[in-house]
Amino acid sequence: MLRSSQPLTGPNRKRCHEDEMLLGTVLDEGERGFIIDTRSAQAAKQARMTGGGTEPKSSYPQWKRLHRPLERGRPLQESFIKLVEACNDASLGMDRWLSRLESCRWLSHVKAALSTACLAAQCVDREEASVLVHGAEGMDTTLLVTALAQVILDPACRTLVGFQGLLEREWIEAGHPFHLRCARSAYSHARLKQEAPLFLLFLDCVWQLSRQFPFSLEFGEGLLLTLFDNAYASDYGTFLCNNEKERQVAGRWGQQLKESTHSLWAWLNQPEEKKKYLNPLYSHNPLVIWPSVEPQSIQLWQGLFFRWIRSSQYLDEARAEMQRLVEGN
């Protein structure tokens, strides 16, 4: 699985020999590959006008391009804001709750993200073909797809340590602009242009997987909530800045960030902390986990969206009981 940003074909259909060669080296003679473009065909075409574009079939004959539009940017942030508003609206009757939920579109985004990640995973696992994923900049929906696909495909990414590695690799080092994207969250009136909850969408998708495969992830919802919190505001430096370049000089007095801050992973992996994040039902599952993306299978992440609205007492007690049962054995 590869990821990149969009090719700069532009309105004149520029070609780039090196880019074609690079992609050419990935595939053997006669092999086919897939390109998953996370923009609609329309949007991808329009991107040409501003210097971007798609890989023309003629220049990349071995690659089949599939468009799977995923929401990002402003509309995704709006979706998030609307959802949080709906969740907080105590006046909403049951006769209007579901349509209100639907109008936020958040669950549709979850479904689309999971479907696209499954598609990428299917290419690799079922079609045994290489797949290149990109959107426009390659920093948002691209990372969502590649990271999620790995959770689906690779049991190592489902371990606590493996998942942290996945986050480092596919989100932090890959340059998801956390500083811009995770700024004020859903309550702020300042509608920042660059803010968008891609990372939250990723965590939500992982939560959906944990619900459908309760034995297959080594960590539980608690970890996902902690990651959500820390992406927006943290005692640690892990989610600071927008990319590695910035991190090189973001420390005090222009040093590296790691000289001035502590790592979230270091804290999480301490034995006492780690215990809290482990899933007592975990049992190594070497197989690929294929989620159902039917609407019935995708649920609203109550633990996050209703965290401060409803008591989690009974669910916590259930979790504690589960832990007790498993540990007692």
Next chain:
Amino acid sequence: VENVRLLDRVSSRKAALGTLYLTATHVIFVENVSETRKETWVLHSQISSIEKQATTATGCPLLIRCKNFQVIQLIIPQERDCHDVYISLIRLARPVKYEELYCFSFNPKLDKEEREQGWKLVDLNEEYNRMGIPNSYWQISDVNRDYGVCDSYPTEVYVPKSATAHIIVGSSKFRSRRRFPALSYYCKDNNASICRSSQPLSGFSARCLEDEQMLQAIRKANPGSDFIYVVDTRPKLNAMANRAAGKGYENEDNYSNIKFQFIGIENIHVMRNSLQKMLEVCELKSPSMSDFLWGLENSGWLKHIKAIMDAGIFIAKAVAEEGVSVLVHCSDGWDRTAQVCSVASLLLDPYYRTMKGFMVLIEKDWVSFGHKFNHRYGNLDGDPKEISPVIDQFIECVWQLMEQFPCAFEFNERFLIHIQHHIYSCQFGNFLCNSQKERRELKIQERTYSLWAHLWKNRADYLNPLYRSDHSQTQGTLHPQMAPCNFLYKFWSGMYNRFEKGLHPRQSVTDYLMAVKEETQQLEEELEVLEERLANLQKLQLNDNKVKSKQQDRSKQLGLSASSNSLANTPQEYSSDLKSFPSRSPSQGDEDSALILTQDNLKSSDPDLSANSDQESGVEDLSCRSPSGGGCLPSEDSGKDSDEAVCLA
């Protein structure tokens, strides 16, 4: 009929080819595949509707929809055969006499004594005793001993001490269907009670002294409060409309010391339509999130569930927190009244959250109080306007509560699903007819078997591993969250998509935890024994080793069972785009074989066993459905490749 195809409604996998059999009690489809010969059994009683669809090139499609939400699509090669099957099924699914029902031929191979014992498992007299009755406020009355007062009530009713036979009879004449106020639940801690009845025949101005005295008697039976609530579970408009027909509701002016309350729950026709609409949503092929949510809201189903729950909560609060007795009624007092009284009882009393207690609850508020099982669930062919998913809604309320309070119930989701299944299956005699009187006339207990005994025998399958009787959730009253709480009501795909395995988590947490619990118990018992021996023997070292190796073996076994849960599953149809590439056929062999292994338990030549098997164990559904697999969709040109139109520059 041979060469029939059974389509998988969820996945577009190739249909299974096999032979269709019609027996006196079942429709059976047996797959031709020789290694498995997978069987799908459907009881005629379960068939809700049959639809013959337009003949296509592949044959004549026949769609069978079941009351337990299974949907079976068959393709029969010859139109003539299809027509014959269709006509036969129509007749078979609409029995005219009770004797045609499966329960009269079902034979679990028990002797007469065992059959009797099965029926005695749930004893309502014991139950009222458990509540603390009879006592100084409540007594048992035999005024209805020959069903002379009310033919839909049981022979034994519980009434306030001060309610004489005269008052009861007088009150019954003033109530729709003669269903006078009688006791449903008594709270001995504060003497508050839940009573139930039908609507009074008050019209605009009629009064009845005895009926007023009856309500007074109920009030007097609770010295801790100077008034009672009268809860009418109908929407106000409907209740008012009833007045024009000489019925209606209690006027606070005429009845001393009552506080009247409407809690609008819609009627059986609205509920029937609501379910219909929801099932249409379930039948959509790969709907968008939008279609699904809109469709679900449009059906109004969850809104109705919440309305029933809210009514139950109101009553439970009145009893537990205010210590005030409540009289509940709707129109005839056998639908919404039953729902609301049983939900309230469940919230109030932890006993009803145990397996035995739940059976008792259903026996009390549904069976004994004359809920019209035959009319509502179509045991026999009857008026389609009487059909309504009343008890289904109650069962769903219980499930919704189980999701909110995972430790509070002794039983699990499977228990609820199997009960629902058997209400429609008519395999057991508990839910036949419309009243106790009819059941006794038919001598049901002598000619059929009790579902409760059957479930009790298999109770290990129905336990909730998280239940502990000493847990905080299992003590006292349950307090579901009040607003905001819309989000707490979830779509029950375990029930309405029961047979679509692809939708559900492949690994059952419940089953795994039960296995863990059992292992732990065994280990603990073993440990006790060994520790005793340890104390007695002199060679400590030798015994230590024995204990260690045994524990290791056990934990290895457990490790195996956990990882065998990680079944391979196949991807659903995420995209049809891949079909244009030579795709290797999805390796369905893996997950199929894993599932097939467990089906060996189900295969049996004894039809009774096979019929049971689809409810016996947790693997029940495997006999009814092929697992959804990824495969090639019939061709569907997806996203146009815009570059196709681009000519090479």
